[in-house]
Amino acid sequence: MLVLPTRDIRENERDYAVAFAIPIDTKGVIHICRPPGVPREPRKIERPLSSKFGHVECLVIFDDVFVPWERVFMCGEWDLAAPMVLNFANIHRTTKCGCKAGQIDLMIGTAALMAEYNDVERAAHIQYKLTEMILAAEIAFASGVTAAVQGNKHPSGVFIPSAIHSNVGKFYASSKLGEDYLFLQDIGGGPVVTLPAEKDFFNPETGKWMEKYLKGKEGVPTEHRIRVLKLIEDFTASEFGGWLMGLSTNAAGAPMAERIEILRQYDMRKRKEIAKAIAGIA
Amino acid sequence: MLVLPTRDIRENERDYAVAFAIPIDTKGVIHICRPPGVPREPRKIERPLSSKFGHVECLVIFDDVFVPWERVFMCGEWDLAAPMVLNFANIHRTTKCGCKAGQIDLMIGTAALMAEYNDVERAAHIQYKLTEMILAAEIAFASGVTAAVQGNKHPSGVFIPSAIHSNVGKFYASSKLGEDYLFLQDIGGGPVVTLPAEKDFFNPETGKWMEKYLKGKEGVPTEHRIRVLKLIEDFTASEFGGWLMGLSTNAAGAPMAERIEILRQYDMRKRKEIAKAIAGIA
């Protein structure tokens, strides 16, 4: 377990300026755990994401824990907390650019598959929504690439990404995520949240009706259409989907922290000088 | 059970141009039901919404059902399906203006309470987000009021709202809902999806740590802060929250159906004539 400050620390808070790494079962460490939103019983069709992905969240308490000195990275250097946090966030947000691009790519593929199975893939409003989602994914991706390309080597030898771009990519992709959820629900339609359960589909008595009336495009098995609907449900209408939204919003830093860093990293003085030169201000 | 066409019907589909009302237990009617996302065991703090609200969704099959003639409103009048659907949607969307305003009002109150308990209610970015949510709620409300005020009495005696405003209000509020979910997650922060369960809070061994470390603003009991976090979780990170998003998006008609109706209801000819007059086109 890697323990770090998560924000700027002031001199009078120096007792909290600590960083270290210890095994998670060290004596005195208490984990109050929250399991991921997996289904209680295994499913065949439902919960295709939450059956495989997700992680345990913990409230971790340090109740008189001994940390050997060789495992301590920071102990009281309060003025180094801010740079440590910013460097950590910068690198984490760079990885999030790729992470969010991939997550949205999967949402786009899901939305396009749904549209294909509903036989509306060429409808202009569907293409509009897919293009909006692609914009978010590619902006996240391009910001990550640029954070890397425009980065610098730190004297320690570690490579530091360009902080403005890592923050732009993470912030932008996250800020569009609510819209992405809406688009999935919209393209899936009512059945995303009204479709009966897989138990009913595999029960011959009810399944025959579902087979007949939930059919989409000619040539696509009803089961395939149901599988995509259940994937959209897991993305947008499950504990897992909500947890993923939370993760996307607040992990690697809250949206406002990213906006502050974007403004801070932008060389405003230089742009003001250009504006002055154009305006004729000496 | 009231049965209506849900879209325009063409002459060669006239067998589907039927409308009628029958008891839900009529012989031959089969309901394949999907229960609401209520928790399996009663909760004290968690799931404050989904423990009380939600409804059973059904796929309803008519397997050789007899409908007495006096219960039939439409039988083959295919050319009346479109006006029936549009009138129904118009009235339903008008009620949705108030419904969405109320739903967002509750989300705003929840967000503001969370901000108060986190002691950040005066932060400019919190106020920005609250104001954005208020804009959506009040635009929905104002559209509903105007749909009523600008409506007309139908020759049948029924009052018909102004369709452009009912559609504007429903569409706009729904289109902002993804952002509202993000704002709630953002204002609640990480604990929305990482907070341990109420069982851990009421367990003295773990609860004492939660009591101590999850404390927010001075004077606010930790339990109250946890209650608001659990309310945000239920809104944005539960089956119920996802169902509510689906309901808000697709019930009373899909977003694209509303946009089409908005454009169709707008008197474009009149506005083109004004533009022609200004441009000097005789």
Next chain:
Amino acid sequence: MLVLPTRDIRENERDYAVAFAIPIDTKGVIHICRPPGVPREPRKIERPLSSKFGHVECLVIFDDVFVPWERVFMCGEWDLAAPMVLNFANIHRTTKCGCKAGQIDLMIGTAALMAEYNDVERAAHIQYKLTEMILAAEIAFASGVTAAVQGNKHPSGVFIPSAIHSNVGKFYASSKLGEDYLFLQDIGGGPVVTLPAEKDFFNPETGKWMEKYLKGKEGVPTEHRIRVLKLIEDFTASEFGGWLMGLSTNAAGAPMAERIEILRQYDMRKRKEIAKAIAGIA
């Protein structure tokens, strides 16, 4: 000339807490005027808006002006400045709801006429843009109607609109105006800012080429197409168009002033109480 405070006034600024009405040519009143962006020479086709509309803006100086006592409405009542400003803004913003709706209506009519003459009126992306503009116009209109309907009679007998709705309508319509300008430019295309002058069109030597190559849809005279392009130019690429954007943004109060008022007028306490009740907080 009606003179009013434009903001809250504190006790130590009470000398500025004055309101009165005087003729504009009163001795000591100096007007430093800025003429509207009218064309220097009359035009036949170009500048259809700025040839007829616009007003003189003034910096007005009061250099030792005598105001008779019977023309004075406020003199030192500093604590009444804020309510006076808010009431004035509320009423002004209500009128702006109708004003912005009308302005956007004209922009929509212009855009639709342009699309018709370019023979792309049925293209889905054109209809998307028109619908977005209609949303802004109708939200402004509905907010104005609701501000009136939900208003109250002041003890003085004056009718006071509902401030939250007047502010919502003015703010929202203004905030979309930049997009409206872009949509007009987009639908008009390159010729909005590259089309030769009307002098070239009426010169037979150059006009014959313009007549031939600037033709749009079959049956629409080239001159009509040019007239609409020149109308879009006047809206979006002229001094007048820029002045209109400024007027829409800042007249009746700046956007931030409106947001502050929206948050202030919203009954947050009531919504927090509802959230508390749902969350089980006594």
Next chain:
Amino acid sequence: MLVLPTRDIRENERDYAVAFAIPIDTKGVIHICRPPGVPREPRKIERPLSSKFGHVECLVIFDDVFVPWERVFMCGEWDLAAPMVLNFANIHRTTKCGCKAGQIDLMIGTAALMAEYNDVERAAHIQYKLTEMILAAEIAFASGVTAAVQGNKHPSGVFIPSAIHSNVGKFYASSKLGEDYLFLQDIGGGPVVTLPAEKDFFNPETGKWMEKYLKGKEGVPTEHRIRVLKLIEDFTASEFGGWLMGLSTNAAGAPMAERIEILRQYDMRKRKEIAKAIAGIA
């Protein structure tokens, strides 16, 4: 003069599938010119952009022009028009990523300077607006960098940027430009379009009042504040500003052309396959 097809050409239009380069004064070439929006008389303070920048737009007619064979690049190869246009657009849009980033950088510097001179630079809503503008500039920049980094060498030896990123950057920055104009007007306030002319400022009789009453932040000469206001006016409320909006919207291709290309370039098949794998569709 370089002449190219600007769109896909079909077989029955093959006479238009031509590309060539000739001197602009070749016999038979007629230019119907439109001068840039420069002020008629030189200015000291006003029109700092349009006095120096802008270009002549032309409607160019080819009235029986001879093009020597060695200057012809395409003559009838109708099926090569589409790839030529797409490659040209791709490269042009990549340069536009840098161009728009630079243009918005200047707008940001101008906005920040205005805020400084108005002594509101630390206000949260000002910082919000600056950050929004930075997002647009850096997204354009990052898209351009990524278009280059992810490009490929064409067999001819020419380097071809990644088309999805060049289109994303150009589209996104352009789509935010209307908002950027609004933000400049908002931060400048009413004086952007109400300030008297420089002639009045340099006239001692009127200038003394302007000097006194248009003063901003302590320590900043009134003239400097006026210079920034006049720069904002030139950006947002002049022929030049409107032309620049048109250039940003339609030069290098219309917004819808960019959206089509973004969707076309995105490897949807691959993302559908991933979605299928997750959903369990063989």
